[in-house]
Amino acid sequence: MDIYTLQDFFTFTKGVIYILVIITLIGLAGFWRFLTERDED
Amino acid sequence: MSNEGTTAGKFQMTPFNMVAGVIVILGVIVTILRFTGGLGAVTNLTDYNPWGIWIGFDLLVGVALSAGGFVTSAAVYIFGLKKYHSAVRPAILTAFLGYALVVLALHYDVGRPWRLPYPFIVQQGTSSVLFEVGACVALYLTVLFIEWSPTAMEWLGLKKIRGIVIKLTLLLTIFGVILSTLHQSSLGALFLIAPSKLHPLWYSKYIPIYFFVSAVIAGLSMVIFESTLSHRYFHDKMDETHLAESRGVTLGFGKAAAYTLAGYFLLKVIGVAADNDWHYLATGYGAWFLVELLGFIALPCFVYAVGVREKNTTLIRWAAAWTVLGIILNRFNISLIAFNYHLPASERYFPHWMEVVISVFIVTLGLVLFRFIATRMPIFYEAAGYDDAH
Numbered sequence: 001m002d003i004y005t006l007q008d009f010f011t012f013t014k015g016v017i018y019i020l021v022i023i024t025l026i027g028l029a030g031f032w033r034f035l036t037e038r039d040e041d
Numbered sequence: 042m043s044n045e046g047t048t049a050g051k052f053q054m055t056p057f058n059m060v061a062g063v064i065v066i067l068g069v070i071v072t073i074l075r076f077t078g079g080l081g082a083v084t085n086l087t088d089y090n091p092w093g094i095w096i097g098f099d100l101l102v103g104v105a106l107s108a109g110g111f112v113t114s115a116a117v118y119i120f121g122l123k124k125y126h127s128a129v130r131p132a133i134l135t136a137f138l139g140y141a142l143v144v145l146a147l148h149y150d151v152g153r154p155w156r157l158p159y160p161f162i163v164q165q166g167t168s169s170v171l172f173e174v175g176a177c178v179a180l181y182l183t184v185l186f187i188e189w190s191p192t193a194m195e196w197l198g199l200k201k202i203r204g205i206v207i208k209l210t211l212l213l214t215i216f217g218v219i220l221s222t223l224h225q226s227s228l229g230a231l232f233l234i235a236p237s238k239l240h241p242l243w244y245s246k247y248i249p250i251y252f253f254v255s256a257v258i259a260g261l262s263m264v265i266f267e268s269t270l271s272h273r274y275f276h277d278k279m280d281e282t283h284l285a286e287s288r289g290v291t292l293g294f295g296k297a298a299a300y301t302l303a304g305y306f307l308l309k310v311i312g313v314a315a316d317n318d319w320h321y322l323a324t325g326y327g328a329w330f331l332v333e334l335l336g337f338i339a340l341p342c343f344v345y346a347v348g349v350r351e352k353n354t355t356l357i358r359w360a361a362a363w364t365v366l367g368i369i370l371n372r373f374n375i376s377l378i379a380f381n382y383h384l385p386a387s388e389r390y391f392p393h394w395m396e397v398v399i400s401v402f403i404v405t406l407g408l409v410l411f412r413f414i415a416t417r418m419p420i421f422y423e424a425a426g427y428d429d430a431h
Contacts, residue, residue: 024307
């Protein structure tokens, strides 16, 4: 994406961050499961 | 670090004592040179590079690796995880010695160390991040001294005053968590003032958050790392409770470290995205950044996770040591390697050998003091007559 203005910059970077945050939330939930699924209650 | 070298105050010629003795002698000589000849006599510091390894290692790494004190006491006294209680005293001792040595190192680094109290008594400089760091470190060192003092009081038999201090435990823990949160993050915030000096991959508006989160990781990892060394050298000083809880501490702290490392990794990636720094990853500094990100954050995170899943404490201990190295690398990257990255090689900083001697001297002092206290005072066991909850 070509960035010419500050608005272009924030539109692009915020868009990428939103995608990363969704990946983060799903990833951390999955990672917690990976960490704890063999725990004894 | 043989335990036998300290028995009943008799000095013995063990390998640790001999090496430590040589380092202390060298350290004393360089200390005399430093305080008689000034900074220029023993350092490679310049106006371009006013912060060298005495700040990058002794202070930034020292403070981060001392975070185990507030992390452990918060887990036990605030979150009620009493199963980790046996880890509190070693963690508090490590933190107390760590902060005390940070302040000692600062005396070497600042030009006029006798002016260290100036921010508090001459001018407050309340708009300065450095003032906040100074104030928090001074207060937190005091808090850690009070938190550690019951150990010395039990050794000295001061039962009454020890009882009063024990009643302050929760208050001190809360105060310690607040102060740590403030100054661990503010140490990172110090670099916010230098966007043109710190390489964009390490510079981020999130750097205070990175410093705080990585300090929590450092604290968790140091508790495991210190426990590993203590089990090797002070095994005979540990009571049954300490030995029985040790495996649980390693697994629990390993799990917390794995999860925090995963969050830290994702925060770092989000930081790159926020500044649109992706193109720097294809450069030499980018490769070095990826070494830190993948080799010293993602890799120990994975090793911790496998260790926790498999209940493999050996794997967790290796991950802890690797993570401690990663924290040292991160602080070095931010304060030295990626700092002033635009300067020509001739203007870059490389520590003078006498700076290294002082840093090694200070670490050695920490080890000697830890051993002195751990072999005499109730760090790994409950003292007789003081088995009440604390």
